[in-house]
Amino acid sequence: MSDKFKELLEQGPQVINIGVQDFAANLQIQGVKVVQLNWVPPAGGDREMMDLLDQLL
Amino acid sequence: MHKGMVIRKNEYHDSVFLMRVAKRISEQEGILQAVLFMGTEKNKGFLAEIGFTAGELAPASPGDLILAVEATTPEILTDVLKNMDGWLQPEPGSGTAAAVRSLDEALTRLPRANLAVISVPGFYAAREAQQALERGLNVFIFSDNVPVESERALKEYARERGLIVMGPDCGTAIIGGIGIGFANVVRRGPVGVIGASGTGIQEFTCLVHQAGSGISQAIGIGSRDLSDELGGISLLCALEALEKDNRTETIALLSKPPGPLALSNLLPKILQCQKPVVVCFLGGKKEPAPPDRLFQQARTIDEAVALAVRNVQGQLPPDFSSTAGDLEVLVSRERRAMNPSQRYVRGIFAGGTFCYQAQQIFNDAGLAAYSNAPIAGNLRLSDPLQSKEHSLVDMGADEFTAGRPHPMIDSRQRRERLLAEAKDPMVAGILLDFLLGFNSAADPVGELAPAIAEAKGEFKKRGGFLSVVASVCGTDGDPQSLCEQVARLEAEGVVVLPSSARAARFAAMLALQLKGGLSDVR
Known part of the structure; x- marks a missing residue:
């Protein structure tokens, strides 16, 4: 069985939240360690620019 | 306008933030409609449908925010549009997001992170x-509209x-x-569940909790995983994982029927599991499988709960032993004041899985129902906004949620639909579901209760009686409190049953009795 998934089930989640902030808030209420990523659409949502950036990075 | x-x-x-803000704007005096979303092609398509011109929409890109409003006067419209900053203020108590700009930066702040949501x-x-x-994190993807080939590549990589x-389109x-995500506060215990539907997992875990047992793990896999x-x-x-998990004694698997190829591959593996597995393929038939104490099949979610709880507690939970006869008494009581023209049931669902399950229960009872999301053998509503005969409508389907909040967050569309159904004198019963838990509306029953009272009042005025039956998926540990939500419904004269399946059986039995048929609803 997979180690990292097993670890998640046994130790419980520590979360990086990418998107809806309410999800992070409700995890924090349950005592979970959460970091909220201040996400914005990459390259202003321009698909071609996004692909280009991915190639460069 | x-x-x-x-x-x-x-x-x-x-x-979710934008939906809540749009809801607040919509509730202002003189606002007919307010939408607030990013300028994706899909969202722009929605605005074009409601009358905005290509010229107005052209400047918006997917990375841009759009507020579009319809108001009764030009003054109200101007006031709302000018106050964009005010509307977008974070709600009190919501805190402010730390300025973490990249995944790598997030990982330096939380080096033992093991899950990305x-x-x-x-x-x-x-x-x-x-x-x-790539950074070694498990993933829970709530988002939908992820291409299936991307989903496959991600899952194989993982x-x-x-x-x-877990996901995409993983709610819970x-x-x-x-x-x-959208989860309830339930007791920990020996029952593990794997589910393709978020609302299915919510109902299962809440009912296991109500039955006195508890959940070891509930793992969402996304709506397409079994395709x-x-x-x-x-x-x-x-x-x-659950087979090897020490806390898990029995495993339930909830999904729509798998694809035929997937099933032929999966079934032998499920049969090999060394722990009892309860399979509930909603809308499907029972699979031919050798009788085996480790492999059990259920038709509905509450039946899956009963089998799983029996596996760990040795007997069926007491509340699960109520019979069709018990429901029949309730149905007869509700029918008493109806007039002869009242014949049809209308289901107005927030949970797509509950709509699906209700259709199966109607079919099993020999009743045809219309739906905007029909299962095999049912009839498609030509206009999702207009019910016909028996109709079971999934208000969370794309045609209702494009540009508008999902009914689990905002009941406005369900409220309007309920009042529209109440104008039809041939309606006899309304079937509703309510979902509590993290991230759902703060008071789902409170949002609909006045409309329920109004609908019931319309029938009374006409010399009839509107039966409203509901289930509330939740626990007393949830932020909204099950007990309070149920009490509010009962105060409005609603028949509240302990599971969505049971509420659908009540509705099917009502439909059969009005047709003069047998009450063979199990």
């Missing part, structure tokens, strides 16, 4: 998920590295006692 819009370049807010628009979700997997992808999980294209990649990963 006066329409207008504002486009804010390069400004992003998450969809992703709820960005579907267009970007696979990219974010891939980056998380499998090779000992990780899991409970991992190590922690609810993720032939995916072959149950995440299901197998979850099944293997």
Whole structure:
């Protein structure tokens, strides 16, 4: 069985939240360690620019 | 009527926040409609449908924020559009997001992170998920509209590295006692569940809790995992994990019927599991499988709960032994004051799985029902906004949620639908579901209760009686409190039953009795 998934089930989640902030808030209420990523659409949502950036990075 | 819009370049807010703000704006005096979302092609398409011109929409890109409003006067319209900053203020107590700009920066702040929860628009979700997997994180993808080929690539990548992808389109999980997404507060215990539907997992976990048992893990796999294209990649990963998980004594598997290829591959593996597995393929038939104490099949979610709880407690929970006879007494009581023209049942669902399950229950009772999301053998509503005869409507389907909040967050559309149904004198019963838990509306029953009273009042005026039957999926540990929500419904004269399946059986029995048929609803 997979180690990292097993670890998640046994130790419980520590979360990086990418998107809806309410999800992070409700995890924090349950005592979970959460970091909220201040996400914005990459390259202003321009698909071609996004692909280009991915190639460069 | 006066329409207008504002486009804010390069400004992003998450969809749930925007829905809540749009709801607040819609509730202002003189506002007929308010939408607030990012300028994706799909969203622009919605605005074009409600009368905004291509010229107005052209400047908006996917990275831009759009507020579009219809108001009764030009003054109200101008006031709302001018106050964009005010509307977008964070709600009190919501805190402010730390300025963490990249996944790597987030990992330096939380080096032992083991899960990325992703709820960005579907267009970007696979990219974010891939980056998380590459950094050794398991992934929960709430977003939908992720291409199936991307889903397969992500799941295969994860499998090779000992990780899991829950989703895309994964609404709910409970991992190590922690609810993720739309989850309820339930007791920990020996029952594990793997589900392709978020509302299905919510109903299952709440009913296990009500039955006195508890949940070891609830693992969402996404709505398409059991399709032939995916072959149950995440299901197998979850099944293997729960088979080895010391806390889990029995495993339930909830899904729509798998694709035929996926099923032929999955069934032998499910049969090999060394722990009892309860399978509930909603809308499907029971699979031919050798009688085996380790492999059990259920038709409905509450039946799956009964089998799972019996596996760990040795007997059926007492509340699960109520019979068709008990329901019949209730139905007869509700029928008493109806007039002869009242014949049909209308289901107005927030949970798509509950709509699906209700259709199956109607079919099993020999009743045809119309739906906007019909299961095999049912009839499609030609206009989703207009019910016919018996209709079971999924108000969370795309045609209702494009540009508008999902009914689990905002009941406005369900309220309007309920009042529209009440104008039809041939309606006899309304079937409703309510979902509590993290991230759902703060008071789902309170949002609908006045409309229920109004609808019942309309029938009384006409010399009839409207029967309203509901189920509330939740627990007393939930932020909204099950007990209070049920009490509020009962105060409005609603018949509240302990599961969505039982409420649907009540509705089917009512339909059969009005038709003069037998009450063979199990």
